[in-house]
Amino acid sequence: MKLPLIITAAFLAGGLWAAEKIDLAKGREHWAFQPVTRPALPAVKAKAWPENGLDHFILARLEKAGLQPAPAASARDLQRRIHYALTGLPPSGKIENTESLITKLLATPQYGERWARHWLDVVRYADSNGLDENAAHANAWRYRDYVVAAFNADKPYDQFLIEQIAGDRMTAEDEARRRELFIATGYLSLGPKVLAEPDKVKMEMDIIDEQIDTLGKSLLGLTLGCARCHDHKFDPIPTADYYALAGIFKSTKTMESLKTIAKWHENPVATPAEKQLRAKHDALVAAQKKVISAFTDKANAQLLVSLKVEKLPAKPEEKYPKPTKDELTKLRAALKQIEANPPLLPSAMGVMDGNTTELPVFMRGDHNTPAKDKQQRRFPQVLSNGKPLTGDASGRLALAKWIADKKNPLTARVMVNRVWRWHFGRGLVATTDNFGFQGEPPSHPELLDWLAWWFMDNGWSIKKLNTLILTSATYQMSTTASPAALKADPNNVLLSRAPLRRLEAEPLRDSLLELAGLLDKKVGGYVWTFENYKLVFNHTSEDATTYESNRRALYLPVIRNHVYDLFELFDFPDPGTVNGSRADSTIAPQALYLMNSPLVLRATEAMAKDLLKEKKLTNAQRAEQLYAKIYHRAPTAKETERAVAFINNFAQDREASWQALAQALVASNEFLYLK
Template sequence: MNSPALLSCLRLTLALPLLLSPSVTAQDSRREGLDVFEKHVRPLLAKHCYECHSAESSSVKGNLKLDTRTATLKGGDSGPALVAGKPDDSLLLKSVMYDNPDLQMPPKGKLSEDEIAALRHWIEIGAPDPRTGTSDQISKTTRLKQGRQHWSFQPVRLVQTPSVKNAAWTRSEIDHFILARQEQAGITPAADADRPALLRRVTLDLTGLPPTPQQLSQFVADPASDDEALAKVVDHLLASPAFGERWGRHWLDVVRYADSVGKTRNIPFPFAWRYRNYVIDSFNADKPYDRFVQEQLAGDLLPSRDVRQRSENVIATGFLALGSMDLNERDLDQFRLDRIDDQMDTLGRSMLGLTFGCARCHDHKFDPISQQDYYALAGIFASTRTLSGNRSRAGMGNTYFHPELLADIGDKAAKEAIAGRDPAQLKAATLARADEIRETLAPMVQRFKAMPDNAPGKAALKQRMAVLRRELQSLQPADAAAGTQGKSKAKQQSKQQRLEAVPFDPAGDIAMGVSEGRIEDLKLRIRGEPDLEGDVVERGLPTVLETVGMSRIKEGTSGREELAKWLTSSRNPLTGRVLVNRVWGHLFGRGLVETPDNFGVAGALPSHPELLDYLAAGFVQDDWSVKRLIRRIVLSRVYRLSTDIQPQQAAVDEGNQLYWRGNLRRLDVEAIRDSLLQTSGQLELQRPAGAPYKAEFTGDLSRVAARGNLPADLQLSSPVRSVYLPVFRSLLFGMYTVFDFAEPDQVNGQRDVTTVPGQALFLLNNGLVADASVRTAKQLQQQYGEDSKAQLAGAWRLILCREASADELRMAERFVESADAEATGLALLVQALYASAEFRYTP
């Protein structure tokens, strides 16, 4: 597209009133900053600094304390420790950089590059720090007693529907809760959105796709009441396969789904797609949420009625195997503890809204979760074997992927499991012994390499290592041992070729998942250090939630099955609340609790606590049905309100905390892309088979990407739904990063929403948008012939799901006529509509 044409397109985009971007406030960065502090900075300070620079220190060095925000800003004998927003001016960062030989902290050794980077980032974003006052050391008993009073740890209440003055306005009990608060504040709700706007809103919300012009005309012409007409549309959308693709993607955000491991060795996950499809199918089938949760934590331990269900249950446990791990980590114990921490953090934040990871190195600083609680729960996952297909390097060679490290979902294995002879469980003892040998070998290899050639005992150590390696090889199946054969040929291969040289069947009956492992209770790790072991902690639950009650862990089992059933107990105060809050947030742009992944003390309070409990209690009583929950919400009156701003109401509630109008919500990147493909006639609704890339490749994606050779079969321009495109950690599509796709290495219950120039430039310059514009223009010309006015009116119905006004049509007609060619003008007009705020936002 030439420059003058592009400028014309840009002028039209700015000229049309409908194209003006609404005022959108970026999401509050405070939550992100606190997450950075709790996840990275606080553990770093506790591990490296508190021994000498806290109230607990026997002697505070340099009069510097770093255990409160006030003390850190005040500093010590050398001045303030940090200057918020200015890392290069902060003594804290200067000292850990080791650039000044007279200023090097911690004295025992320099921090890792990742730790230094985390500290720098934290200071750059203003050093957000929730620690207040002085170091308040209160007893664990007091902390527990106080913590149990927090609202989210209280039982879900059966609340009465409040009475309202204007009962005629309501359509459901939900409306009573909303209207009662509005009447208390003296606010009148906005008018309902018109039918075109409501149809576009509910269709995008439930399927991630825009309505077709035919669906628009049918809904607008439906002689039924708005209530009845909307109910028919909603039931149709809930029955559509697109529903599971839309709402399954929401869940994939929460469980940090990706098609590669990320970090130092970005090895692919050739079978992650099985879990992705399981999630989509579960939402389409309206699988009860309690069963959905149980399968993901302990599907391999649940009874199965047939081979198909057994395989599905095992695939579900991929939830625990999708973590982003450092495969270059040579310390096996560190690697194992990092994996357990990922599993616990994901479980806690996704299903309970609790940040368990904050108690790995010390007692949780906000919530009543002790370090003992952390390791009690961690023991359950330590007794579980994670089958991700990957292993850490740990001195064992350069092959990071092996199919033998995946779960068997073949018919034979399923039948044996149903008959009580689960091969995975029978193999657990053998695998546990192999793990023991690897853990023993890793430090021996390091010690051997460090010894001089003629050192006493080196020959004996070599002999002992050889014995262990032979035993390890005997424990591995023939397929795994095959990787050690043909050494002379391997020597001729490059290192990268060897990394990619593990043969397997991309269509094989294997999947990511877990099985029972070596059953053990973990030792508490002092300050989270693998080699600083404390007392053994018996497996169990966080003490603050013991009142819910969990069945005693059966002897010889990990405890995952008991944990799964405890999570989904009707007495659990968190599981139902967290899920209904997520659903509300996706439909309104903001949860009743604005921190969907944190229901702890540092999280937000619910804006409508009674409504939250009403929904949570109803959700459980309604057999944990997600579809019925969504239906109940979208048929409410509050859901269908227009987004029009009324100055009188805004003066009372500018942030719309009381939901007196609809919230303008920008489409996520998948909905934008899928809308482009659908309206231009390109979208293929059939699910693609297998992995979304050349699954035979098992090398380091980052290395081949640097050479411009990423092995992706499905590209951004591929005509499939976005949920089926590959999600490679650290290698996301440019469009994904521009439009705030969820970071796939962490829990994301609510995506960030930014408004930046790159988004407008993408819509005006990217080939995907330009191609869609040309295709849509041709489609309109074929449909309406030479009737230019009909073409323009059709463009509005197709792209914006409404009729164009007379002024808009006149302006568009003049624009098209001013172009060098009519076809070019129509394509430019279509692209202007695609670039408009109205296209990017739900009405």
């Protein structure tokens, strides 16, 4: 019976069990912890096939396996693929030169919207808190817009990371830059929180844990959160390292108040003009109060004279003459009206430095059983020199710079792997959020390093990385698989062909509206208005959120615990956790949605009305227009014949017939899948 007490005493004395000591030197031998190198391009037999360096690595593996790459994709298929890859929208017009098309699309604002959505998956973006108190993140959209702007501006990825971790600690040359940096720190604040947790220390440690877990998975591909209660069971991350990191976030102010229902901190982001407007409003309020005060003083003086007394009664206003009462009522009503409509000073979810703190190891993650010694703030020892941080700052800026350093073996590898996965449906490391010992090893390790080196050498530019991948012969292959490839590479791990990929939820919805001529392409801002911190949805209330807006899906609210039904049906990720690789399901309700959804019906009705505007067109010509719009190709003679027959026989209502045909086309695999 005394054994648990002995173990507890030993733990509290040393902070860690001897049996749990980790061999850091051996841990550093893991492939992902090795420095990034620049491998030489491998020799290939088919020297005419590669278009750039990455093709050499793909082709060398195929040739080693006795396989040949698939033929090049048709111009139509490739253009459609590139449009969706870069903008999430369907092509229109004639086939263009591939390189010119890529350059053009990268310069559109729709590029930033498409790629921002990828990043928002990774950083668990949501417009509500979720968990016990689903309070509104009414200002989270500012962070979303920051991400859109960052991708459109091709902000270097290393700078992008530093701003999100420690923007508030960076020097800003002007007010606009200061606002941008404040907004960027929303990255650390967006996570779900148990806002009604009665144990306030536990609440704070849970928030810190979520921040560490998100930072580890999203930027380093490591499950750092697994070391909260004990040494990491698989990776060389001791519990001491976890609490050394936790000290950095304990020294950071994430919450404004822990009092139930707790409130997260928001940074002020008002412009000088907005501040000036608010100052004028406050001055107007103060002036009106002075008018009321002066009027009251005068009325009181008159009251003393009229009552012939030297001291006012307890309630002097009750003794005022009616005209005086009426005038005072008007003055107070005017004050109330002014006070009721103050110009709001905008704020954004984010963090700032708090009081510098160091934490002990908490046994089993329980703050009630702290170890004797505190862990000095530092970075994980397996990836750093383990030197403690000094100074009064939280350490977030130093942490951000360490992560963004070219010498960090994980940062560039993790990001190029994410970009590869977003283009090919599978990362070179299939476990995009886990590069640790339990993650899968890379299918093409030399290519991963070559890409990581190239990425850093090219200024951490994601636009350049996208161009490199999209102009490669690897990306431009068709989806056609040879019998030999199907046998030797059934899962296409070697990339013997391009992957056949279905449209994700957002491009599917946006494409329907775009083809219908209904899509509102305004960039930035918000469509969802809700009072900040107010409860949106929980088990006792109904969610009144609507999704009828014609803005892009990026701008629709993401409500934790109650995601939009289209999103949920088509594999939108859990917005409460890091997700760099969406699932890809095929289920019956998806087909039923395309058959019965008001969105699909509304979009296809608009397509039908547009087709019927030109009275002189024949049904065959209208069929050609519809195929060109939806499939980006002309129909075959057989398809035209069948379409005309369908229109003539489906219904007497011509609009209903064309609507039904349009719906059949958008529900087809040719529309839903990218070849």
